[in-house]
Amino acid sequence: MEKLLIKDGYLVTMDPRRRILKRGSVLVEGNRIVKVGKEIKERTDRVIEARGRAVLPGLINAHTHSPMTLFRGAADDMELDPWLREKIWPVEARLKAEDCYVGALLACAEMIKSGTTCFADMYFFMEKVAEAVGRSGLRASLSYGMIELGIPGRCEEELRKGEKLVREHHGSFGGRVQTMFGPHAPYTCSPECLRKVGERAEKHGVGIHIHLSETEKEVREVKEKYGKTPVELLHSLGLLGPRLLAAHCVWITEGEMELMAGRGAKPVHNPTSNLKLASGISPVPAMLEKGIPVALGTDGAASNNSLDMFQEMKLAALIHKGWRRNPTLMPAQTVLEMATLHGAKALGMEGEVGSIEEGKKADLILVDLRSLRFSPLHQVLSHLVYASSGELVDTVIVDGKVLMEGRKLLTLDEEKILKMAEETASRLFEEGDFKEEPHEELFELEDELERKKKKRGKYRAVYRKAHR
Numbered sequence: 290m291e292k293l294l295i296k297d298g299y300l301v302t303m304d305p306r307r308r309i310l311k312r313g314s315v316l317v318e319g320n321r322i323v324k325v326g327k328e329i330k331e332r333t334d335r336v337i338e339a340r341g342r343a344v345l346p347g348l349i350n351a352h353t354h355s356p357m358t359l360f361r362g363a364a365d366d367m368e369l370d371p372w373l374r375e376k377i378w379p380v381e382a383r384l385k386a387e388d389c390y391v392g393a394l395l396a397c398a399e400m401i402k403s404g405t406t407c408f409a410d411m412y413f414f415m416e417k418v419a420e421a422v423g424r425s426g427l428r429a430s431l432s433y434g435m436i437e438l439g440i441p442g443r444c445e446e447e448l449r450k451g452e453k454l455v456r457e458h459h460g461s462f463g464g465r466v467q468t469m470f471g472p473h474a475p476y477t478c479s480p481e482c483l484r485k486v487g488e489r490a491e492k493h494g495v496g497i498h499i500h501l502s503e504t505e506k507e508v509r510e511v512k513e514k515y516g517k518t519p520v521e522l523l524h525s526l527g528l529l530g531p532r533l534l535a536a537h538c539v540w541i542t543e544g545e546m547e548l549m550a551g552r553g554a555k556p557v558h559n560p561t562s563n564l565k566l567a568s569g570i571s572p573v574p575a576m577l578e579k580g581i582p583v584a585l586g587t588d589g590a591a592s593n594n595s596l597d598m599f600q601e602m603k604l605a606a607l608i609h610k611g612w613r614r615n616p617t618l619m620p621a622q623t624v625l626e627m628a629t630l631h632g633a634k635a636l637g638m639e640g641e642v643g644s645i646e647e648g649k650k651a652d653l654i655l656v657d658l659r660s661l662r663f664s665p666l667h668q669v670l671s672h673l674v675y676a677s678s679g680e681l682v683d684t685v686i687v688d689g690k691v692l693m694e695g696r697k698l699l700t701l702d703e704e705k706i707l708k709m710a711e712e713t714a715s716r717l718f719e720e721g722d723f724k725e726e727p728h729e730e731l732f733e734l735e736d737e738l739e740r741k742k743k744k745r746g747k748y749r750a751v752y753r754k755a756h757r
């Protein structure tokens with residue numbers, strides 16, 4: 290097995306003792322960390338000189354919708370309802386599998402370049418997202434976003450799609466891709482449907498990724514319809530458990546927090562999205578106080594509009610201080626825990642990732658400390674949360690493989706992705722005649738012979754073959 294040494298970095302381990310080593314090294318063998326220490330003298334196949342750089346566990350974006358990068362900046366500053374009805378849904382209705390692939394590739398490239406090594410995703414055409422994750426080298430937990438909307442027979446149809454993803458992709462790409470069921474929300478899926486999701490998730494031993502108590506309107510409507518709050522509803526259906534990944538949890542009461550803590554459910558805080566859509570501010574400090582391991586996410590790029598977890602960490606640290614008028618809330622260390630250890634717990638991967646410890650998977654990032662904005666270096670944790678930016682991530686390693694070095698992507702072609710994304714987005718947002726043909730760049734990924742055979746009807750088979 291190949292041995293890689295990350296040498297003499299400023300190690301922020303996030304281990305149980307939260308050790309920070311001013312000069313430390315990490316030895317990686319295959320895809321695992323085998324040694325962490327001040328000095329490691331071992332012959333290795335490769336050495337990454339980390340002097341002047343912070344080495345920390347890769348960040349975990351616990352809630353996003355990767356193909357929505359294509360919607361970035363297409364519509365801002367609107368009420369949620371017209372935003373969805375006029376801007377998002379009409380374009381989503383025209384989305385093809387290939388478009389989602391391009392959007393997911395763009396998201397993967399952006400995440401690697403800003404230090405995210407693992408993410409939880411919910412959207413459509415998730416087999417294409419799995420392909421993008423596979424190609425990029427990232428780690429992810431993917432779920433098909435089920436939307437029932439009271440349409441008869443729709444639940445079964447959506448369940449089939451969700452189950453297909455679980456069957457085909459749970460543990461794919463050497464275990465880098467995991468899956469969950471993804472019922473969109475308690476207001477888009479009926480209680481009967483949610484109950485079925487719970488049973489199906491139990492059967493497959495996978496988690497459930499859902500939007501929960503995001504807006505005041507949602508809580509009011511669910512209460513009116515079912516006589517329970519969204520959290521109580523999930524509890525009554527048996528979904529509130531350690532495998533529940535609940536995005537937002539903005540409008541939850543003390544009692545519901547106790548319930549979530551008792552059941553081991555995992556909320557995900559998405560501060561930018563909650564502010565941008567004016568949903569409110571989640572009571573994160575209160576949840577943390579109750580021992581709930583709240584994770585952190587960006588949500589989709591349509592409501593953020595970036596996937597930069599450093600930006601998200603800073604905002605998470607600041608809004609609660611301001612709102613509660615208490616500067617001691619959400620210290621840098623807590624926020625970094627949310628973006629690493631808690632993210633790993635939320636995705637059911639705490640035994641594998643989230644910290645730099647012997648035996649864990651080698652998901653690490655190097656952040657350049659030689660930047661003007663990190664000087665002087667009083668406290669590395671403070672700089673990482675309050676002064677950093679994803680742009681300062683220099684090197685990214687996932688599953689022992691280097692995905693970016695010196696800010697150059699090694700698994701993805703950045704130029705090509707940019708071009709494909711521009712073309713896909715302009716085609717999607719073009720009014721009137723919507724071209725159904727996938728663009729040329731996708732074919733360039735295939736070999737010369739197959740390209741000659743290019744015909745619309747043959748596209749799928751050729752494409753699949755080239756990407757297996």
Ligand SMILES: [Zn+2]
Nearest residue numbers: 500536588589
């Ligand atoms: Zn979301």
